[in-house]
Amino acid sequence: MTAIETETFLEYILVEHRWIIVMVALLPVSLIWKIWSTFRNYVVFKLNSAPKMHIKKVKEVQSQVKAWLAGDRSTRLCTARPGWQAMSFRQGIYKKTFTNIKVNLVDVLEVDMENMTVRCEPLVTMGQLSRTLEPLGLALAVVPELDQLTVGGLVMGTGVESSSHIYGLFQHFCLQYELVLADGSVVTCSKDENPDLFYAVPWSYGTLGFLTSAVIKVVPAKKYIRLEYRPYNKLSELAHHFVEESLKDKPHQFIEALLYTKNSGVLMTGNMVDKIGDDGKFNPIGKWYAEWFFKQVERHLTNNSTAVEYIPLRDYYHRHTRSFFWELQDIIPFGNHPIFRYLLGWLMPPEVSLLKLTQPEAVTKLYDKAHVIQDMLVPVEHLEKAIDVFHEEIEVYPIWLCPFRVFNHPGQLKIKTNADSQMFVDIGVYGVPKAKGYETVTSTRRIEAFVSKHDGFQMLYADTYTTLDEFRAMFDHTLYDKVRDSLPYCKDAFPEIYGKVNRSVRK
Numbered sequence: 438m439t440a441i442e443t444e445t446f447l448e449y450i451l452v453e454h455r456w457i458i459v460m461v462a463l464l465p466v467s468l469i470w471k472i473w474s475t476f477r478n479y480v481v482f483k484l485n486s487a488p489k490m491h492i493k494k495v496k497e498v499q500s501q502v503k504a505w506l507a508g509d510r511s512t513r514l515c516t517a518r519p520g521w522q523a524m525s526f527r528q529g530i531y532k533k534t535f536t537n538i539k540v541n542l543v544d545v546l547e548v549d550m551e552n553m554t555v556r557c558e559p560l561v562t563m564g565q566l567s568r569t570l571e572p573l574g575l576a577l578a579v580v581p582e583l584d585q586l587t588v589g590g591l592v593m594g595t596g597v598e599s600s601s602h603i604y605g606l607f608q609h610f611c612l613q614y615e616l617v618l619a620d621g622s623v624v625t626c627s628k629d630e631n632p633d634l635f636y637a638v639p640w641s642y643g644t645l646g647f648l649t650s651a652v653i654k655v656v657p658a659k660k661y662i663r664l665e666y667r668p669y670n671k672l673s674e675l676a677h678h679f680v681e682e683s684l685k686d687k688p689h690q691f692i693e694a695l696l697y698t699k700n701s702g703v704l705m706t707g708n709m710v711d712k713i714g715d716d717g718k719f720n721p722i723g724k725w726y727a728e729w730f731f732k733q734v735e736r737h738l739t740n741n742s743t744a745v746e747y748i749p750l751r752d753y754y755h756r757h758t759r760s761f762f763w764e765l766q767d768i769i770p771f772g773n774h775p776i777f778r779y780l781l782g783w784l785m786p787p788e789v790s791l792l793k794l795t796q797p798e799a800v801t802k803l804y805d806k807a808h809v810i811q812d813m814l815v816p817v818e819h820l821e822k823a824i825d826v827f828h829e830e831i832e833v834y835p836i837w838l839c840p841f842r843v844f845n846h847p848g849q850l851k852i853k854t855n856a857d858s859q860m861f862v863d864i865g866v867y868g869v870p871k872a873k874g875y876e877t878v879t880s881t882r883r884i885e886a887f888v889s890k891h892d893g894f895q896m897l898y899a900d901t902y903t904t905l906d907e908f909r910a911m912f913d914h915t916l917y918d919k920v921r922d923s924l925p926y927c928k929d930a931f932p933e934i935y936g937k938v939n940r941s942v943r944k
């Protein structure tokens with residue numbers, strides 16, 4: 438990485454040898470935190486008190502909003518969840534000036550086996566949910582892979598994973614939302630009840646109301662994933678098969694690809710199975726001693742032959758958690774070394790919140806200057822062209838490729854076709870850019886322009902450098918504006934989406 442000036446000795450250690458702080462302080466504290474939250478979840482569940490408490494907890498949210506309403510309304514509203522706890526690189530500066538509403542709703546409320554749904558409060562995490570559903574033989578239709586992602590963040594933002602080519606984004610398999618609005622009322626919405634609000638909530642980033650629960654579709658789950666790895670040494674071939682697999686009438690249940698260079702990558706297709714077959718080996722990739730998943734996948738490229746493995750379901754869902762995709766290698770460079778894995782692998786990964794809390798200004802500057810974290814969503818037919826552009830502008834590998842379907846619903850994600858849905862690909866670039874002449878703002882802006890021109894979208898947990906007009910051109914605000922006009926006090930209480938996601942309101 439580029440050298441950056443540091444002011445104190447502690448800062449020097451944090452920048453140049455961040456792993457020391459991580460090993461000495463963050464990993465042990467993370468462990469204590471994990472033990473506490475597991476214990477707390479267990480007690481709450483055993484006492485089964487959460488469903489009864491839900492209405493009371495929603496009333497607490499309402500009374501905070503009503504107190505704001507009764508005041509001079511000179512500030513706006515956001516959740517009180519501190520920025521360092523959120524699963525993105527940035528923290529919202531607006532949290533300091535807006536009135537913070539405590540939405541302390543952390544529980545799984547109900548699993549409805551008949552209707553195949555789960556009702557959750559917004560702070561339920563993906564890890565908690567997959568643990569809850571697994572013993573019941575169920576899973577979310579799509580499980581965004583990082584354990585700490587929350588239902589609230591995924592509903593108000595978006596979620597995507599390797600089964601999204603079938604089920605779509607997180608919003609596409611959410612059936613109902615319960616919200617506290619700016620006038621202090623509680624409403625529920627679904628495709629049949631308050632449909633405008635229902636379709637405007639996804640990608641609204643908490644600018645229409647506070648989510649207090651969501652009903653989400655679940656699917657039957659099996660014990661293992663049979664995963665087939667297919668290496669390619671030509672981008673056009675990989676892209677062709679990637680698109681072909683995603684568009685099949687009866688596609689594999691999971692599709693994902695990792696590109697290791699512009700022309701080499703591994704396509705993975707998977708299906709749930711109950712038994713381990715004899716055409717491949719059992720690989721529990723979630724075990725503490727297991728090699729990081731993206732490193733294991735890379736080996737299939739070197740072997741240059743198709744291979745099959747059987748992976749336990751939860752291990753598969755959270756396969757990128759232990760190494761934060763490939764981001765942890767910049768923080769703990771020896772994190773994948775066998776000695777480290779066998780001795781301390783069980784402590785991994787460190788809590789993102791603790792990493793964020795202890796991140797000095799100098800590291801933030803370093804990431805600003807010489808690190809990319811972006812997910813760009815483009816119609817799948819532009820995959821090859823997009824990789825060319827990404828290679829020229831950024832040159833970061835591995836690249837994450839995940840196909841997903843966007844259904845032709847009203848809302849901010851407008852597709853330019855009359856068909857029921859359109860296939861997209863999420864191109865995830867995370868790492869240190871190697872492209873000559875890379876400059877954060879100008880290069881990202883060029884990529885954003887390419888994505889917009891090709892009817893794509895940018896994921897907004899990442900930094901957007903678009904102007905308000907460019908942003909409004911990328912995301913259709915017609916329904917969103919209509920809903921904001923119709924909801925009492927909404928515009929007083931919340932800024933527009935852009936006001937919460939643009940680079941200048943985040944640090």
Ligand SMILES: Cc1cc2nc3c(=O)[nH]c(=O)nc-3n(C[C@H](O)[C@H](O)[C@H](O)COP(=O)(O)OP(=O)(O)OC[C@H]3O[C@@H](n4cnc5c(N)ncnc54)[C@H](O)[C@@H]3O)c2cc1C
Nearest residue numbers: 475478479481482487488544545546547548565568569572
């Ligand atoms: C309907 C339902 C409501 C829940 N409510 C909450 C909640 O309010 N707050 C919270 O923190 N956690 C709740 N949980 C469970 C919780 O999220 C996880 O179980 C928790 O993360 C503990 O995981 P574990 O791996 O330590 O427990 P584990 O012991 O591995 O798994 C959970 C245990 O719960 C049992 N179990 C699962 N579903 C049911 C059910 N419907 N009835 C009886 N037993 C069941 C499983 O058999 C298993 O023994 C709920 C789960 C369900 C299914």
Ligand SMILES: NC(=O)C1=CN([C@@H]2O[C@H](COP(=O)(O)OP(=O)(O)OC[C@H]3O[C@@H](n4cnc5c(N)ncnc54)[C@H](OP(=O)(O)O)[C@@H]3O)[C@@H](O)[C@H]2O)C=CC1
Nearest residue numbers: 515516523524559587589590593594595596597643647648
């Ligand atoms: N695989 C995937 O799909 C991945 C997705 N992500 C992204 O990460 C984000 C989720 O991270 P997470 O830490 O869970 O969420 P965050 O705390 O980052 O919240 C994201 C947004 O949702 C709003 N929000 C959250 N809860 C509520 C609520 N109850 N009511 C109203 N608004 C709410 C927040 O508003 P406020 O600012 O007021 O708190 C914020 O604008 C999403 O944007 C998602 O796209 C990241 C990695 C992987």
Ligand SMILES: CC(C)=CCC[C@@H](C)[C@H]1CC[C@@]2(C)C3=C(CC[C@]12C)[C@@]1(C)CC[C@H](O)C(C)(C)[C@@H]1CC3
Nearest residue numbers: 524525526761762764789792793796810812865867
């Ligand atoms: C749509 C998909 C699959 C998105 C995956 C996004 C991940 C790669 C992102 C989400 C959270 C994320 C921004 C994060 C980081 C890297 C990239 C992550 C893991 C890191 C770990 C980079 C190092 C930083 O110092 C810090 C610890 C603050 C962040 C935390 C969040």
